[in-house]
Amino acid sequence: MGWYYEDFTPSRSIATPRRTITEADVAAYAGLSGDFNPLHVDDIFAREAGYGGRIAHGLMVLGMALGLGAQAGLFGGTVLGVQWAFHAPVRAGDTLHVVITVAAARTTHRPGRGIVDLRMEVHNAGQTLVQSG
Helix, strand or coil: CCCCHHHCCCCCEEECCCEECCHHHHHHHHHHHCCCCHHHHCHHHHHHCCCCCCCCCHHHHHHHHHHHHHHCCCCCCCCCCCCCEECCCCCCCCEEEEEEEEEEEEECCCCCCEEEEEEEEEEECCCCEEEEC
16 A cells, blocks of 8 residues: 555655666567667667667556556555656666655545655666656
8 A cells, every 4th residue: 555645745855765777677578569769779779860770668657657656565455557758868877766756746636535646756876867747
């Protein structure tokens, strides 16, 4: 189960556990999603495109960020809406963590319900912001 509404106090932040992206993650996501964009599966193409090599799928990283939030106990039994931005490429071997901050919380007209706005920032081990939403 996730946090209770009362736990979501504005400005409260937590950092999730870390997760290292592997070659197997990228290959599995390509197979599961059917996304064989050469930026993800063709090292030469990705280098010629200016990325210095293959990059991980952005939506895979988003899914992992949500999973790390779930591991931190935030999302059990909740419904999510997502607005997301991609800032820097992620590669196999990168270790990521998410900093999640409560931006706002408000009750609704339905008893026992509330709406919580969270700011999520995905950082690599060098503290570069790679994705946010």
